[in-house]
Amino acid sequence: MKRRVVITGLGAVTPIGNDVPTFWENLVAGKSGVDLIKSFDTSALGVKIAGEVKDFKYTDYIDPKEGRRMDRVAHFAVAVAKQAVADAEFDISQEDPLRCGVCVGTGIGGINTFLEQSMKFAAKGPSRISPFFIPMEIPNMPAAHIGIKLGFKGPNTCIVTACATGTNCIGDALRTIQYGDADVMIAGGVEAAINEMAIAGFENEKALCVNNEDPQGASCPFDKRRSGFVMGEGGGVVLLEELEHAKKRGARIYAELKGFAMNTDAYHITAPDPSGEMPAACLLGAISDAGLTPDDIDYINAHGTSTHRNDLNETIAAKKIFGQRAYEVPMSSNKSMTGHLLGGAGGMEAVATTLTVVHGILPPTINYKVVDKEEGLDLDYVPNVARNKDVKAALSCNFGFGGHNAAIVISKYEE
Numbered sequence: 001m002k003r004r005v006v007i008t009g010l011g012a013v014t015p016i017g018n019d020v021p022t023f024w025e026n027l028v029a030g031k032s033g034v035d036l037i038k039s040f041d042t043s044a045l046g047v048k049i050a051g052e053v054k055d056f057k058y059t060d061y062i063d064p065k066e067g068r069r070m071d072r073v074a075h076f077a078v079a080v081a082k083q084a085v086a087d088a089e090f091d092i093s094q095e096d097p098l099r100c101g102v103c104v105g106t107g108i109g110g111i112n113t114f115l116e117q118s119m120k121f122a123a124k125g126p127s128r129i130s131p132f133f134i135p136m137e138i139p140n141m142p143a144a145h146i147g148i149k150l151g152f153k154g155p156n157t158c159i160v161t162a163c164a165t166g167t168n169c170i171g172d173a174l175r176t177i178q179y180g181d182a183d184v185m186i187a188g189g190v191e192a193a194i195n196e197m198a199i200a201g202f203e204n205e206k207a208l209c210v211n212n213e214d215p216q217g218a219s220c221p222f223d224k225r226r227s228g229f230v231m232g233e234g235g236g237v238v239l240l241e242e243l244e245h246a247k248k249r250g251a252r253i254y255a256e257l258k259g260f261a262m263n264t265d266a267y268h269i270t271a272p273d274p275s276g277e278m279p280a281a282c283l284l285g286a287i288s289d290a291g292l293t294p295d296d297i298d299y300i301n302a303h304g305t306s307t308h309r310n311d312l313n314e315t316i317a318a319k320k321i322f323g324q325r326a327y328e329v330p331m332s333s334n335k336s337m338t339g340h341l342l343g344g345a346g347g348m349e350a351v352a353t354t355l356t357v358v359h360g361i362l363p364p365t366i367n368y369k370v371v372d373k374e375e376g377l378d379l380d381y382v383p384n385v386a387r388n389k390d391v392k393a394a395l396s397c398n399f400g401f402g403g404h405n406a407a408i409v410i411s412k413y414e415e
Helices: 019-031 072-087 113-123 133-139 141-150 162-178 196-202 243-248 277-289 308-328 344-360
Strands: 005-013 099-103 184-191 236-244 255-264 300-301 393-400 406-411
Touching: 005 019, 005 072, 005 162, 005 243, 005 344, 019 344, 072 099, 072 141, 072 184, 072 236, 099 141, 099 162, 113 133, 113 196, 113 344, 133 141, 141 184, 162 184, 162 236, 162 255, 162 344, 162 393, 162 406, 184 344, 236 344, 236 406, 255 277, 255 344, 277 308, 277 393, 277 406, 300 344, 308 393, 344 393, 344 406
Parallel strands: 099 184, 300 393
Antiparallel strands: 005 236, 005 255, 184 236, 255 406, 393 406
C-alpha cells in the first residue's frame, strides 16, 4: 500500500504577490501582474511586456553578501522554501535531516548570470569571468541552496522539463516519499528569465504576445484573440509530508497529493501534438494513480498559456477525458494574471490548486472576451470572475517544450 502524502506548507513569489496570502488574494480578485518591463531597456525588442516580480528583496531571506553570489532564480528558491517551512511550522532541529529532501527545478537556470558574464567575456576577455559564474548559473543550484539554507540533507534533485518542470518535481517528490526514501520534501519550481536574451529568443521564435499597448490584457488564455504567451517570473513550492509523520508532529494539513503522471508527445521540439492524445493520457494517468475516475474531478488548473496550440490542445484533451462532462468541469488559467513562469509555473499553480481545494474558490481566467467557436474552445474556462465551488479533487497540469507532459491530483484531506 502506497504511503499517503499531504501538503502542510506553501510558498510563493509571483508577479501578483511575494507571499502566499497576497498571491491568493490577487489571484481570486483577477488582478493582472503583467506590465511594461521595468528591469531593462526594451527599445531594441518588439516585446516590451512581462509579468515581473515587484518589490522583492532577497535580503529578507538571505545574507546580502551571500546573495550577491547567487542568481535571482536562487533568491526566489530560498524565499519560497523558507516561506513554506515557516507556514508549516516545521522545525528541522526536531527532525532527522536525512529524511528531509528537496526537489525544486528551473527550466532555464541562472540565465541572468549567463547573460551578464557573456557580455563581460565579450568586452573584457576570459580573465574577467567571475569565479562564481558556474555555481550561479547551473540549474541545480536553487535546490542546492534550499538544502544548504534549511539543513535538509536527504534526497536533493532538480528536474528540468521546460514548462512542466515544477509539476514534474512535485510528482518526483511524491514518489520519493511514497517509496520511503524521505518523509518530508520541499517541491516545486522557480524561474527568473526576464532579460534581453531570453525575451529575444522567445520573440524570434514567435512564441510571445506583442500586445504592448495593453499589457494587462495581453495574456488571454482560451480566447480567440490569443497570440502568444507573456513571460513571467517567480515560482512556488509545497511542503510535502508522509501522512503519519505530519499527524505525529501535529501539522496543519491543507490537502492530500494523491496522484501523478507524466509522458511525452514524441512529436516536435516546441509544438504539441495536435491530436491531444498524450496530454489526455497524462491526465488520465494522474487520475488513475490517485485511485479516482474522471467523474471525481471537480476542477482543472490548466496550463493555459494563451498560445494558439496549447489552449486548443488542452481543450481537446479535456474532451477526450470527460466526454460530454467536459462542459461541466471548470478549468481556468492562473497565467492570465501572472504570465508564464516557465519552470516556475507548476510550483506556483500547485499552490493555487491547493488553496482552491481548501477554500472552494476557483480563480478566474481573466481577459476572456471572445469565444473561439470555430476551433471548438467552448468549455467553462471560469471567465473573468472567481467562482465558489466545492472542490474535492482537482487536476493541475503543465506541458513543456519537447513534448513533456505532467499532471498531479490534489484532493481534500480525509482521514
